[in-house]
Amino acid sequence: MTSRETTSWLQIRDELLRRVRERVWEPGALIPGEVELAEEFGCARTTVNRALRELAEAGLITRRRRAGTRVSINPPHKATLTIPIIREDVEARGASYRHAILHRDTRLLPAHLGGAFHLPEGTQVLYTVTMHYENDRPYIHEERYTHFAAVPGLEEQDFAQISANEWLVQNAPFTGGDMAFFAITATEDLARCFDVAPGAALFTVERSTWNDQAPITLARMTHAPGYRMRMSL
Amino acid sequence: MTSRETTSWLQIRDELLRRVRERVWEPGALIPGEVELAEEFGCARTTVNRALRELAEAGLITRRRRAGTRVSINPPHKATLTIPIIREDVEARGASYRHAILHRDTRLLPAHLGGAFHLPEGTQVLYTVTMHYENDRPYIHEERYTHFAAVPGLEEQDFAQISANEWLVQNAPFTGGDMAFFAITATEDLARCFDVAPGAALFTVERSTWNDQAPITLARMTHAPGYRMRMSL
DNA sequence: TAGTGGTCTAGACCACGGC
DNA sequence: CCGTGGTCTAGACCACTAT
CATH class of the missing domain: 3.40.1410.10 (Chorismate lyase-like)
Known part of the structure; x- marks a missing residue:
C-alpha cells in the first residue's frame, strides 16, 4: 500500500515482528501468505520471503509448505556464547x-x-x-x-x-x-x-x-x- | 563450468566452506568477488550472494563493500544454548x-x-x-x-x-x-x-x-x- | 570515482505435503 | 491435486569505501 518509498526487507521484518510481539497475530495463528503480504507492502514476494525467513530462523514463526506460516507457540529462547581465546x-x-x-x-x-x-x-x-x-x-x-x-x-x-x-x-x-x-x-x-x-x-x-x-x-x-x-x- | 545440473546455494556454500576449511583460501586472504564466483559456478550472482551471506553470518568470512570478501583470521566460535522451561x-x-x-x-x-x-x-x-x-x-x-x-x-x-x-x-x-x-x-x-x-x-x-x-x-x-x-x- | 557487496524486482519452476 | 513456501534467474540500482 501507499507510495513505495523505502520498502526494505528490514522494515517489513520489523513490522511483522511488531505484529507477533503485540499479538496482532496470536500465537499459533496462521498469518497471510507471501503473495498477500507482498501485495500489502507493495513489494516483490522475494522481499517478503527474506523477512519471513529471518523470523523463522529466529524461531518466532514456523513455516511449512502448503500449510503456510504460523506464529510459534513457545518461541525458543536461545543464548549465544562466543568462545574467546x-x-x-x-x-x-x-x-x-x-x-x-x-x-x-x-x-x-x-x-x-x-x-x-x-x-x-x-x-x-x-x-x-x-x-x-x-x-x-x-x-x-x-x-x-x-x-x-x-x-x-x-x-x-x-x-x-x-x-x-x-x-x-x-x-x-x-x-x-x-x-x-x-x-x-x-x-x-x-x-x-x-x-x-x-x-x-x-x-x-x-x-x-x-x-x-x-x-x-x-x-x-x-x-x-x-x-x-x-x-x- | 560444466553442465548446470543442480546448482543450489547449499552446494555452493559447502564448496566455499571446504575451500576455507582446507585452506585453499588462507585465513586473511581475499577471495574472488561475487561476479567471478557466479561465473565459476555457472549461476546467478544472487545465488552466490546467498551462500556467501550464510558464511558471513557464521563468521567464517568478512565482507565489506568495495574491499571485497576475506577469510576471517580468527573465526569466532559460538555456542548456542536453548533455554528450556x-x-x-x-x-x-x-x-x-x-x-x-x-x-x-x-x-x-x-x-x-x-x-x-x-x-x-x-x-x-x-x-x-x-x-x-x-x-x-x-x-x-x-x-x-x-x-x-x-x-x-x-x-x-x-x-x-x-x-x-x-x-x-x-x-x-x-x-x-x-x-x-x-x-x-x-x-x-x-x-x-x-x-x-x-x-x-x-x-x-x-x-x-x-x-x-x-x-x-x-x-x-x-x-x-x-x-x-x-x-x- | 570506481569497484564491490547489498538489495530489490518480476517472473519462473520446483518440492513438499494437506486435501 | 494444487496451494504454499523454497529457490533460482537476469537485470537493475544503490551504498559504501578504498584509492
Missing part, C-alpha cells in the same frame, strides 16, 4: 596476560576419559596443564588431553610462547564440539594454584572438540574463585 | 516433575540488586523462592525478583499450579536479557534444600530479562550438586 579475552579487558606450563607429557588415554573423548582407551595423547594469569593473578587452570594423530605438528610445540589454547584454535580447526559447565570443590592441587582453601567452589568448563575425521582435544578449564561467565540473550 | 526439560528426560513454593512476598527491591536489575532501589517487586524436583529429588532452587509494573496479572498468580519460571515465559515475553554462570558454596539454607553439607559447590545461573519498556525479572537458579549444563558447538 583466553589471551584475547584478558587483553580485551585491558589486563596483562601470561601463561605458564605446569606439566607436559605424552601418555595413553586414561580409561575414564574414553567416554568423553570418543577414542579407544590407550590412544596416545598429549597431556598438558597450563595456568593462565590475568595481571599476574591466577585466572584459569587448564588441563588438556590432545589427540596426537589428529593434529599434525603437535609434537614440535612446547607452548612456551603460545598457549595450547591459542595454538590449537589456530592450527586445528574443529567442525564440532560440546561443552559442559559445572561447579567443583577445589582439590588440594587447585587450591594451591588459586591460593584458596581446599573445598572452595570453582567454576569449570569442560570442552571437547572434533573435526570431520576424529576427536581433537578435551580441555577442562577451571576458573578463579568468583569468576562469572556471562552471555546475552 | 524447567518442567519441559525434566519431562523430556522421562522424569517426573513437581515444584513447591517455599516463599512468596511483596517487597521493595534490595539495594544490592539495583545494578543487576536496572531499576531504582525501592521499586516494588514480587519475591519468590521455588524448589523444582526431578523424580522427587531436589533439582533446582530458584530465587526470583519480578517487577510488578512490567507484568500485568502478576498479583493474581500464586504459582501453585504453574511455576513462576513457566508462567513468566508464556506471559511476559522478553526481548532481551543476559545470563551469568558461576559456582557458589552452599549456604545453610541451600544445603538443607539439597541435603548436602554447607560449603558444597553448587552451580548457579543468574538470569535477568527485559522487554522494550522495562526490566521484567531477575532469577537465580541454583542446581543440585553434580549438575552439568551442556551445550554444543
Whole structure:
C-alpha cells in the first residue's frame, strides 16, 4: 500500500515482528501468505520471503509448505556464547596476560576419559596443564588431553610462547564440539594454584572438540574463585 | 563450468566452506568477488550472494563493500544454548516433575540488586523462592525478583499450579536479557534444600530479562550438586 | 570515482505435503 | 491435486569505501 518509498526487507521484518510481539497475530495463528503480504507492502514476494525467513530462523514463526506460516507457540529462547581465546579475552579487558606450563607429557588415554573423548582407551595423547594469569593473578587452570594423530605438528610445540589454547584454535580447526559447565570443590592441587582453601567452589568448563575425521582435544578449564561467565540473550 | 545440473546455494556454500576449511583460501586472504564466483559456478550472482551471506553470518568470512570478501583470521566460535522451561526439560528426560513454593512476598527491591536489575532501589517487586524436583529429588532452587509494573496479572498468580519460571515465559515475553554462570558454596539454607553439607559447590545461573519498556525479572537458579549444563558447538 | 557487496524486482519452476 | 513456501534467474540500482 501507499507510495513505495523505502520498502526494505528490514522494515517489513520489523513490522511483522511488531505484529507477533503485540499479538496482532496470536500465537499459533496462521498469518497471510507471501503473495498477500507482498501485495500489502507493495513489494516483490522475494522481499517478503527474506523477512519471513529471518523470523523463522529466529524461531518466532514456523513455516511449512502448503500449510503456510504460523506464529510459534513457545518461541525458543536461545543464548549465544562466543568462545574467546583466553589471551584475547584478558587483553580485551585491558589486563596483562601470561601463561605458564605446569606439566607436559605424552601418555595413553586414561580409561575414564574414553567416554568423553570418543577414542579407544590407550590412544596416545598429549597431556598438558597450563595456568593462565590475568595481571599476574591466577585466572584459569587448564588441563588438556590432545589427540596426537589428529593434529599434525603437535609434537614440535612446547607452548612456551603460545598457549595450547591459542595454538590449537589456530592450527586445528574443529567442525564440532560440546561443552559442559559445572561447579567443583577445589582439590588440594587447585587450591594451591588459586591460593584458596581446599573445598572452595570453582567454576569449570569442560570442552571437547572434533573435526570431520576424529576427536581433537578435551580441555577442562577451571576458573578463579568468583569468576562469572556471562552471555546475552 | 560444466553442465548446470543442480546448482543450489547449499552446494555452493559447502564448496566455499571446504575451500576455507582446507585452506585453499588462507585465513586473511581475499577471495574472488561475487561476479567471478557466479561465473565459476555457472549461476546467478544472487545465488552466490546467498551462500556467501550464510558464511558471513557464521563468521567464517568478512565482507565489506568495495574491499571485497576475506577469510576471517580468527573465526569466532559460538555456542548456542536453548533455554528450556524447567518442567519441559525434566519431562523430556522421562522424569517426573513437581515444584513447591517455599516463599512468596511483596517487597521493595534490595539495594544490592539495583545494578543487576536496572531499576531504582525501592521499586516494588514480587519475591519468590521455588524448589523444582526431578523424580522427587531436589533439582533446582530458584530465587526470583519480578517487577510488578512490567507484568500485568502478576498479583493474581500464586504459582501453585504453574511455576513462576513457566508462567513468566508464556506471559511476559522478553526481548532481551543476559545470563551469568558461576559456582557458589552452599549456604545453610541451600544445603538443607539439597541435603548436602554447607560449603558444597553448587552451580548457579543468574538470569535477568527485559522487554522494550522495562526490566521484567531477575532469577537465580541454583542446581543440585553434580549438575552439568551442556551445550554444543 | 570506481569497484564491490547489498538489495530489490518480476517472473519462473520446483518440492513438499494437506486435501 | 494444487496451494504454499523454497529457490533460482537476469537485470537493475544503490551504498559504501578504498584509492
